[in-house]
Amino acid sequence: MEPMNEQLDPDGRLRHLLTLDGLPRPVMEALLDRAQAIVDHGVAGAPLAGQAVCTLFFEPSTRTRMSFQRAAQRLGADVLAFDASTSSTTKGETALDTLRNIEAMGVRGFVVRHAADGAVASLAAAAGAGTALVNAGDGRSAHPTQGLLDMLTLRQAKGRDFSALKVVIVGDIRHSRVARSDLHALRTLGAGEIRVCAPASLLPTDATLDGCQVFDDFDAALDGVDAVMMLRLQRERMEEGLVPSLEGYHRDYGLTMARLRRAAAEAVVLHPGPMNRGVEIDDEVADGPQSLILRQVANGVAVRAAVLEALLG
């Protein structure tokens, strides 16, 4: 079964949000439109009052969890947090038993992060009929609300029509669920030109990059782009020998003001956070006028509220 079928019901309504891969453009645009309305006008009333949303994190992430928590609060939902990465009380219980138990407590909405690719989709396939899951990141596969918030941020800066947009995604694409969700969304929304840039050791070897222009030279990749989407460099890439040093990475793939001038005059800069300042991005850029990084965070709450509302409203 296609992922898109798993997350849509027979009438094409969203049942879960697992991936942006195959998510129909009208569904994606409806979510973005609703998120934009929440940015502009807030949420009226408490559409999810009396309902509970559980953040079920098998891999820790304070910031993504807080963003979803704030989104649920803005909808008037109660929030339950289950930190499976530290809970000593799961006591060897399977992830599915944990989900089913919390489901039995009357919780219909789950925000799930898991280190294994496909784990959230597997849980969704086994969940009850009325239960909705949002993938808050699984392995290297998908982080769909990050992809949506990045698209919302690009739309605000560059307009709804992406057909003339030149975008470059820079960094550890190989291990990044953010990059994969961004690529899925950019393709669906018809971005004019999608570039990726990384050292060969950080490029995926599967079909992830189909249709992208691949660069290893950052200066060339930046030439004339409208948006630069930076990725976080995980320090374990050094330990794994995939990157020689932080200094070397910064020299070749760090976004400096000098480099940014190669992009289009009005080019914008995105980063999913948390940033390694001085490694993949310089302070001047991160805090400069072209940076949309804090706008991304603000959009994240609105996107997540739109998704939870669509699933549970």
Next chain:
Amino acid sequence: MEPMNEQLDPDGRLRHLLTLDGLPRPVMEALLDRAQAIVDHGVAGAPLAGQAVCTLFFEPSTRTRMSFQRAAQRLGADVLAFDASTSSTTKGETALDTLRNIEAMGVRGFVVRHAADGAVASLAAAAGAGTALVNAGDGRSAHPTQGLLDMLTLRQAKGRDFSALKVVIVGDIRHSRVARSDLHALRTLGAGEIRVCAPASLLPTDATLDGCQVFDDFDAALDGVDAVMMLRLQRERMEEGLVPSLEGYHRDYGLTMARLRRAAAEAVVLHPGPMNRGVEIDDEVADGPQSLILRQVANGVAVRAAVLEALLG
């Protein structure tokens, strides 16, 4: 002083819920009736709006804590969580000082778990006049809301009249507060026949089993019963030498489909969770049509809401 006197005021009204031992049958049945009404019709409005309930856990338990949290949320109460098992800020403070401090913050309802037998009753005895404690498990002594939710689950399946009911409790009764609270409740509600089954090493040597039929042969114990109440096997029993091996335990005391056929045709299966699948219970049974395990979890929220409402409403 009798436990029942500690938890009832002179008019027989519930002040705390510490144990089911000695809890009068009308009080117990009123709680079960109210919980059933919550299962059937939900909670109207927010009867505890403006009040705060604190989960004060000196022993970790994510699931029980979440169940109480959800119950408090359904009543419209604010929830404060104090995880005394990991808090570095108690800094050697006594449990009583911790309780009194949170009490002074204006919190009237406490859900307390503690590793020591009697610790929750001691705290209740020292608490302020308007404060109500719910024992969420103390040592091996009592876990009264688990006992109540098990009784609610049995009532739903078998009717309110337990006089013809044959029940067997299986597993580590010696170390189990769940078993003790179930036994207290089954006796009070007049269960027709109460059997227990365990290897001798896991049987209590005190008065816990008074009036029970004791089996060490699981097949014999199952013969004709209407309900099988399984207990979780803690892995430390192996380290303590009380159980030879997980495989041996499963062979002698694991509930398989083949074994379950010895029980009555409509027999139901309960387990307090989390389950050790393949040790005390097989997947086929746990996920089969006779299993009420997820119903127990759902009932847990309703029972806890009924208890909190009775104490704080």
Next chain:
Amino acid sequence: MEPMNEQLDPDGRLRHLLTLDGLPRPVMEALLDRAQAIVDHGVAGAPLAGQAVCTLFFEPSTRTRMSFQRAAQRLGADVLAFDASTSSTTKGETALDTLRNIEAMGVRGFVVRHAADGAVASLAAAAGAGTALVNAGDGRSAHPTQGLLDMLTLRQAKGRDFSALKVVIVGDIRHSRVARSDLHALRTLGAGEIRVCAPASLLPTDATLDGCQVFDDFDAALDGVDAVMMLRLQRERMEEGLVPSLEGYHRDYGLTMARLRRAAAEAVVLHPGPMNRGVEIDDEVADGPQSLILRQVANGVAVRAAVLEALLG
């Protein structure tokens, strides 16, 4: 820039609460009056409904965090907790990036604790225009809501006019932000006589004690005082060699009933908690009729609600 200017806007309105040092007496008294009204009459309605308050703790403190959480709940605010002391997800992010991110999620109120002196003021200086910070303790410098709740407690016991009040602060003043905030407040409110008492090793060597009478003999320091404000002895003072032993500290600086009789007949005893019973304070005193220690905790919620309301209402 003076701290008082950092926390007041040009119209003299409170923008942040960073320290009591230099906080104008009318501002301080207005907060105390409002807190007293909350003690007497509660909070009407939900003045902060729809707003979010984030507890951002770079140093752990369950009790102070809970007190602020309860205060925010009483105002109807949503609460987000960010425990930066254990979060693995800050991943080297700066405190300022963490603040800015949560700010971007639409959170305007922050309750911040940090181990470094001045860290909260630095964050406040860099925060957005609409953001308000409450210092919940920074290094040894300030813990202003503790100072305010201590003043509220003294006012309730001794009246609003402190001009005839004799107060002694006892213990590890050198390392105590509580002592510093108490000293700032006592001076501003015109306390008649301020004494401090500690072994020389626990006295500050800076301007903290300007205008105080300094004692190393506890018996002499207690003579005729109206209020005894005890401090917690951190056990690391032993390891650092600043205090010879717990027994020796108790002998010289422990508040016993016998010692308390040297104070005025109606003298009251305060302690910020958590107490080391049998070290700096005896059970008889802590639980005796002159102790206001639990009253302090109750006042803490009201003071914090008054502060959050003043900043965010």
